[in-house]
Amino acid sequence: MRIGVHDTHRVDLMSVEVGWELLWKSMNIYEEKEVHSLRNIGFAIIRTCGFLPLAIKVTASVLASKDQTENEWNRILSKYACSQSMLSNEIEGALYLSYDDLPHRLKQCFLYCALYVEDSAILRRVITRLWIAEGFINEQPGQLLEDTAEEYYYDLIHRNLLQPSNGSFDQAVCKMHDLLRQLALSISKDECFIGDVETLKGENISKLRRVTAVNKKDRLVLPSMNKVEVKVRTFFTGHGPQSIEDTLFRRFLLLRVLVLNYSLVQSIPDCIGKLIHLRLLDLDYTGISCLPESIGYLKNLQILSLNYCDSLHKLPLAMTKLYSLRCLSLLDTVINQVPKGIGKLKFLTDLRGFPVGEGSDNTDVQDGWKLEELSSVSLLRYLTLVKLERATHCSSNTVLRDKKHLKALVLEWTSNSEYVSKTEKVFEHLIPPRNLQTLYLIGFIGRRYPKWFSTTCLSSLLHLILRNLRSCVLPPVGQLPNLKYLRIEGANAVTKVGPEFVGYKNGDPHCTELVAFPKLEWLIITGMPNWEEWSFFDEEALANERGDDGATQIQKDDAQTAKLQIMPCLVKLKLLGCPKLRALPPQLGEDTIGLKNLELVETNNLKTVEDLALLSEVLIINKCEGLKRLSNLPRVSELHVSGCPNLSHVDGLISLRRLWLGEDMQEISRSWVPGLQMQHQHLHREDLDVYTMFSS
Structure with missing residues (x-):
């Protein structure tokens, strides 16, 4: 019997052996003999954990950091006895050990x-x-x-x-x-409160340090506090309130954290300037249309979050006085007017939604910031540039390149531009530092990618997200040495993905040594409505390049020598909304030795999914109307199928343990489910688990 990592159910008392296995494996010990001498003490620890997998795992985390001796494990047991007397039940006592061990x-x-x-x-x-x-x-x-x-x-x-x-x-x-x-x-019961704040009494508020207000009424009403000293440092509101009493801003003067997001609050009073200890102000998803100039008095403010504020179009002049600000977030908030001088905020590490513009030399308010204003903000760690189509030029290659802390960069073009060549020139100047780990390209309107899009400049890149690209080709990213996560969304113009995506060029003398996407673990491709063909390299071109004296053919063994290795570390592949894709590349069944999860959704033109000998765990197929055949998937242990009305042939799933069928698959599956059941009975001497998935 195996226990899931997040299973919260008690196991049977006779399953102490299972608990013991979970304990030592959770300690990252791979041979039981390493802790065999501690087995009896381990059983006692498992009993104190109530045979609960969660408690066993967190206790294992404590044990892993200690000496593997009887004295040390007995000490943990004795601490459990002390903690149990402090708390309400045995499970809390077991979990308390992990808390008590924290610095x-x-x-x-x-x-x-x-x-x-x-x-x-x-x-x-x-x-x-x-x-x-x-x-x-x-x-x-x-x-x-x-x-x-x-x-x-x-x-x-x-x-x-x-x-x-x-x-x-x-x-x-x-x-x-x-x-x-x-x-x-x-x-933390004496310092924290989660619930309806109207139920609080004044004397209780004096003890509180942190409050999450859960209120279903339109107006958040605070309890009567009279002369009670309020020492609350964190105040969260839940979803719902349309307005908040000014009392919050006038009496909660020691606040460090104020989170009002997901509320319909439409205005912030001037008295917010009295919250001089405030370090974080989160107004995401609120209905505010402006911020008071008194916000400039918040000299300790470090984080200001204004994401998804649909009515907010202008930032106050006093923004540039927030010299302690570390994070300013404006994602999906259409800011049309900003104060000049963003470069004064030299401690900024996180700047999201920076609206690019041409700036102004004559006024304090401008329609967006110049890219050059970022030059003096040297500590940036995360940067999102939006409306890049409005940048007519970038005077320096070092605007981003000198930012040694920059880990994540988002470049977004929000509308079409008639000046494609100008857009490409600006893009060419936005050279990131070599330590960049995450890059988003959103809505790029150019036809060619910058020269720095290479293994040299992006050698540290781990995550690449390409969204709503207008170009008919994808960038050559297959040779990025450390890329682990690649997501492509909405490349509507792409009809073919081929060798250029891998980074292979005809005539490359090192083609026989090429490994495409050497460390890629997740590949997710969605919203490619015109994508028809997918290949990693042109075998015929490789063959032709090896010919002598104009010869156009090579020997078969030479062609095999020229074979490239494809995605050797791939674990998960998901294709969603690619209705014209005709086939999966055969290399997916040959090189992807770690592939565990394949998900195909709305790939209507696929007729077969077969010969994926390395796919080892889960295959999910949904709304693939043209699919007729699943075959030779010998290591797949779990299959989910729905929305495939023409799937008439399924075989070669000798490791299948669980089959999930949509309601709509009951009739068509009668032709092949009995065969799977007979095969499973023959191989494993037990029935195949078959489940029905009900549509929501």
Whole structure:
């Protein structure tokens, strides 16, 4: 019996052996003999964990950092007895051990996560900002606070105190398990409150430091506080309130974090300038149309988030007085007027939604910032440039290249331009530093890519996202040495993906040594309505290049020598909305030795999916109306099929353990499901698990 990583159900008391296996494997010990002498103590630890997989895993994280001796493990057991007497139940006692083992800096960060309501997604970029604003992050020599905060985040994941989302490639999204959240709330119950603030009494407010207001009414009403001293440092609002009393801004004078997002608040009062300790102000998704000039009094403000504010078109002049500002985020907020002097904010590390414009020499307010204004902002770590079509020139190649901390860059063109050549010249000057790890290209309107789009300038790139490209070709990125994640969305003009995408050129003398996408792990391609052909190299061209004296053919063994290796590290491949694609490249079944997950959605022109001998776990197929045959998939263990009315032949799935069928597949599957069941019974002496997927 195997236990899922996030399974919250108790296992049977007789499954102590299963718990023991989970314990030592969770410690990254791959041979039981390494801890065999500790087996009996291990059984006792498993019992204290209530046979709960979550508790076993977090306890294993504690044990992994200790000496593997009987004395050390017995010490952990004795600490459990002490913690159990402090908390409400045995499971909390077991989980408390992992909390108690944290250094002080991580304890604060862990407890803070409990402010998120149950089952909320926790975004890395958001929670690390909150920790910084609260002062939880210790400064490290030569390192930005944001980098240190991310180290804290991944440390909590490594200790199994935060669970990363399965759909997130780089663990950028996580959740807090309900039991761990209950533990955190139990530990911090005197300082934290989550619920309807109207139910609070004045004397209770005096003890609170952090509040999440869950209010379903249109107006957020605070309780009567009379002369009570309010020491709340963090205040979150949940979804819903259309207005908030000025009391929040007049009485909560020690606030460091104020999050009003997802509310319909339409105005911020002038008295916000009195919150002189405020370090983070989050107004995402609000209905505000302006910010008061009094915001300039917030000298300690580090983070200002104004994403998705549809009615906000102008930033106040006082913005340039926020000299402590580290993050300014304006994503999908159409800002038409900005104050001159963004370069004065020299501590900016995160600038999202920078509206490009031509600036102005004569006024304090301008229609966008010049690219050159970024030259003096040297600490940038994440940068999003929007409306790049409005840049008529870029006078220097060093606007971005000298920014040694820059890890992520987003370049966005929001509309068409008649000046394609000018756009390409500006793009050519936006040379990123060699340490860049993430690059987004959104809406590029040019026909050719810059020369710096090469293995030299992008040697550190890990993530590349190409969205809504207007060009008929994709950039040559197959030779980027460290690229792990590639996503292509909405390249409507592309009809063929071939050798140019790999980075191979006819006549290349090193073609026999080429490995295409050497470290790529995830490849996701969506919204390619005109894409028909997919190949990695031109075998005929390779053959012709090897001929002598005008010969056009080579021997068969020479052709095999010229074969290229394709995506040897690929784990996940997803194709969505590619209705004209006729076939998958055969190399997917030959070179992708790590391929575990293949998902095909709305690839209507595919007739067969076969000979993928290396695909080892899950195959998901949905809305592929032309698909007729699935064959020779010997390592696939789980198959999901729906929306395939012509699928009449399925065989060669000798490792299949679970079959999921859509409601619409019940009739057509009768011709091949019995064969799969007979095969499974013959090979494994048990029935094949078949499930029905019901449409929502």
